[in-house]
Amino acid sequence: MPSSDLAAIYRRYIDCLNRQDWDELHRYVADDVRHNGRPLGLSGYRQMLVEDFRAIPDLAFRIEHLVCDPPMVASRLWFDCTPVGMLFGLAVNGRRVQFAENVFYEFNDAGRIRNVWSVIDTAAVAAQIADAGLN
């Protein structure tokens, strides 16, 4: 698959997340998807995303950098949001926070994500909460 095709698929995946269009998630995520080594499967992956939007009602995925080299995609995502309660074990409680996620994806031959290796900058969130004097 050409790199440009994989980039287009990835951007449609991100659009799908931002629409919370969970019935379309199977177009982008494999049945046997693993996330940071955990065999979540499509249903577990969907549940993880549903819970993310419950914790962060104004959650939006914004691509800051996209690096494609099939079958791999690397994306730096940027979040600017107001989690309602706890996030990453931190009492955010409706404060606005900004943070990055640097994430690698491996796609299968059908163009679906089968492996995700994600690191979220939780330290940045902790620093913002500390600055706000909430902790």
Add this chain to the structure above:
Amino acid sequence: MPSSDLAAIYRRYIDCLNRQDWDELHRYVADDVRHNGRPLGLSGYRQMLVEDFRAIPDLAFRIEHLVCDPPMVASRLWFDCTPVGMLFGLAVNGRRVQFAENVFYEFNDAGRIRNVWSVIDTAAVAAQIADAGLN
């Protein structure tokens, strides 16, 4: 620059770090390099690396995933090491810890790194220290 050339340059950069060959660092890192938005410059970047090896004498950079799409490189690095004292604000104190860094690089036209956007999985280190009953 072809993707394969940039991948080769990046692998030589990682070899340079693992040799702690700081006099060669300028071959891979631009004078005006920025790290997570901070204008470190080559000397500040070198100092950061020297301090990393002081904190972690057995530090070794191992590439787990490499995604090249010039002028960008994304790399998932894996660390298995024994920091002597504090690391990321955590009292590691000689325990063995394992963690990932997901990092994006932008190269300039001369094939040198001019921007780095890094996220380190500090939460994984915190969890390993907590499991060890040291905190």
